[in-house]
Every structure is written in C-alpha cells, then in structure tokens.
Amino acid sequence: MADAVAAPVRASVARPRVRAVVLFVALAVLLVAGVIASAGVGQLTVSVSEVIGALLRGLGIDTSWAPASDVTYEALWQIRFPRVAMSILVGAALAVAGAVMQAIFGNPLAEPGVVGVSSGAALGAALGIVSGGVLAGVLGTASMAFIGGVGATLLVYFMARAGGRTEVVTLLLTGIAVNAFAGAGLALVIFVGDSAAREQIVFWQLGSLNGSRWNEVAVVATFTVVATAVAFAFARRYDLLALGERTAGHLGLRVERLRVVSIILVAVLTGAAVAFAGIISFVGLVIPHAVRMVLGPAHRMLLAGSLLGGAVLMVWADLFARTVVTGAELPIGLLTSLIGGPFFFYLLRRARSRQGGWA
Secondary structure, three states: OHHHHHHHHHHHHHHHHHHHHHHHHHHHHHHHHHHHHHHHOOOOOOOHHHHHHHHHHHOOOOOOOOOOOHHHHHHHHHHHHHHHHHHHHHHHHHHHHHHHHHHHHOOOOOOHHHHOHHHHHHHHHHHHHHHOOOOOHHHHHHHHHHHHHHHHHHHHHHHHEEOOEEOHHHHHHHHHHHHHHHHHHHHHHHHHOOHHHHHHHHHHHHOOOOOOOHHHHHHHHHHHHHHHHHHHHOHHHHHHHOOOHHHHHHOOOOHHHHHHHHHHHHHHHHHHHHHHHOOOOOHHHHHHHHHHHHHOOOHHHHHHHHHHHHHHHHHHHHHHHHHOOOOOOOOHHHHHHHHHHHHHHHHHHHHHHHOOOOO
C-alpha cells in the first residue's frame, strides 16, 4: 500500500527533473551549434574543424584542425569570436535581468525597460553621439549609455520611494513617466543633432553587435558575471518573495532591501548589455517567461535557464541578422522585436483568458 501511494509522488518529483535535464541539454546543444555556426558563416566561410582548431590554438592547444591561413585565424579571433562572445553575454545579461524584474514585481510580464533603463541608455547614447562623447570613439557612447541607463533607473526608484517603502504600482507609474521624459529628451537631441548624428542615433537604437572587440567583451563580462552571481545568491529570497511581501517579511526577508539591490542589478545588467549593443527588446520578457513555463517558478533553475536561453537566442538572432540578407546586416533589435512582439501578445491573451477575459 505504501509503495502504491509513494509511486505517484516519486513520479511527480521526477517529471520536473526530467524536464530540467532535457531543457538544459537542448539549450547547451543549441548554444554550441550556434557558436560554431556563427563563427563559421559569413562573407568568409570557415569550416567547423577550422573554427574548433582556431579556438583550441588560441587557448594554446595545437591541433591539425587549425586554419591553414593566418588570415583566417586572425579573422576568427579578432572579428568573429568577439562578436559571438558579446552576443552570449548580452543575451544572458538581458534574460537574467528580466527574470529578476519578474521576481521583484511578482509579474511574469515585467521586463527591464519598465524602470527606464533602456530609455535612459538611449538618451545617454544620443547625448554621447551628438556631443562627441565624454571619451573618444565608441567607448564614449557606450559609457554615456551605461550612465544614462543606470541613472534613469535610480531616478525611478528614488522618485517612487515614500515613507521608507516603494510600492510596485508607484514604481511602474514612475517608470512610465521617466520613460516619457527620456523619450522627449531623445527627440530633442535628435532634433538639434546634424544628419550624421541622427543616422548614428537611429542605428544605435536598432541594435547591432557589429564591430565588437575583446576590450568591450571584457567590460560587459565583468558587469554581467558579478551581477549574475549576486542574482543567483538571491534566488532563495526571490522564492520567498513569491509568497507575498507580507508573508516574506514574516519569514525574515527584508523586502525593501532586496528590491533596492535587485533594481540596481537590473540596471547594471541591462545597462552593460545595451551600452555596446544598442536597444535589444523583448529578450528580458520572452526568455524568462518561456523558461518558467517549462521549469516552474523556482528561481535558481529559472535564472540558470534564462541565462542559457538568452545566450542561445542572441547567438542565433545575430547569425540570422548577418546572413538573411546578402551583403547587408539586419538590426538585431529588429529581429528580437519581431520574435518578442507576437509572443508578448500571446502572453497577454493567455493571461486575459485565464481571468475570464478574451476567449
């Protein structure tokens, strides 16, 4: 009798584990395949064996697979590999930021843009482009974008804070106001800029990984790794917060402190990602929600799945952006919006139907 009762329990526990293993293996395979394909496909076609050989050679391991031409080797290590690494980091950062946003807002439709980080980054980048940047070259624009994104997020938080607490609804409404203000500022900057600056601002807003370099990858990697590690350390606290603010507080969770640090994490992750890549929409919304549908709400697994899923999406989206049109490159932000827009509509329709709204 005991075995008959325990069997369904063991099966119910095993099913999520099986789903998790299948999902992580599938994402890992897709990521490896995407990295190899992205490094090998382009105007200079490189075989799979040469891609692997160049990677091993760069790591100090000599193999017979190494590219016969030094030009091919240098092209991979100076152009292709930095771009692939940047796509992995940007996708992972945006997806983890989205998972954190959904955790602290208690809403699976939340995404980093609602706290003003994307609009603030766009305004900062536009100011950097029009003024020539605080620093020289691309790094100046990226720095201004990062400062703008983090600054806008902190402005939203402090404007929404009252009486030592921050209400979620107030935070959202304040984010809408700051987004509107940043949009107006962006329009003004575009208006006063010359035609070359306007074109550069528009191109930056569309998003692109073209021209990624190892020094830029190192900057994004530093912010992403540190902020992601902190987010994983908070996974159990996010699980408690999912029970409700009052219940979590009774269990000893300092909700306000968790929310403050989490908003800063979102600002850092998103700001670092968009600083060099431009505005990339919907990754922070689509990936965490899709992973949650498969793995459930436990945040340690959710964050890990979002990290891998975001990396996979960006690697394949970047490959598609470079190859779908011969001799041209589509903006990667455009592609993610084409994917995320219909998915967002599906989520809204699904949520409404559960509440007895749309059929």
